Amino acid sequence: MSQHRPHRLSDFVADLSALLDRAGDEAVILREGGALLAELVAQDDWLPEAQSLPDPTRYQQYLLHREPAARFSVVSFVWGPGQATPVHDHTVWGLIGVLRGAELSQAYERTNGALKAVGRVHRLEPGQVEAVSPTVGDIHRVANAFDDRTSISIHVYGADIGTVKRSTYDADGKPKTFISGYADVPPPLLFDRASALAYGAAE
Numbered sequence: 001m002s003q004h005r006p007h008r009l010s011d012f013v014a015d016l017s018a019l020l021d022r023a024g025d026e027a028v029i030l031r032e033g034g035a036l037l038a039e040l041v042a043q044d045d046w047l048p049e050a051q052s053l054p055d056p057t058r059y060q061q062y063l064l065h066r067e068p069a070a071r072f073s074v075v076s077f078v079w080g081p082g083q084a085t086p087v088h089d090h091t092v093w094g095l096i097g098v099l100r101g102a103e104l105s106q107a108y109e110r111t112n113g114a115l116k117a118v119g120r121v122h123r124l125e126p127g128q129v130e131a132v133s134p135t136v137g138d139i140h141r142v143a144n145a146f147d148d149r150t151s152i153s154i155h156v157y158g159a160d161i162g163t164v165k166r167s168t169y170d171a172d173g174k175p176k177t178f179i180s181g182y183a184d185v186p187p188p189l190l191f192d193r194a195s196a197l198a199y200g201a202a203e
């Protein structure tokens, strides 16, 4: 890797902050925020090594930035070989951009409680970005496209995502509450007692 350029992340955070200051409309945030994220993940020379390390037992979510007002958070999502999420939702807008390796994504929708795949599994390559939200489609399952190497994607959400109560879904579409937390933030710094009970169930 060439010279390390950590300013790319702080530039992205400043640009996204400015966007949220002027735009409240989700479609605008997803379109313009998606373009900013595409710019960020177009160069793989800024992510600190500590937030790029896979874990052999499960995929990792490292907190890169969280606004004090929790308008948004930025996470590096690090996949070990072959790792995948359960089917899950987000409940807030989210943008996913692949930085390294590749990711496989399958969208789902829930009708009358039943879970149905929407479209095909698609593959995101480095530099590509996709969006999720309750408006544009919020349920998916994501996996590392490789079974022999690490992949990394950068996720941006319209909340402090590690503290958001959301759901995973079993094959029948039955939801189960979970709160993801962050690999590098100890749960006592994130949660009240009740929330801690739902912590770590899945993604």
Ligand code: FE
Pocket: 088, 089, 090, 140, 142
């Ligand atoms: Fe997701």
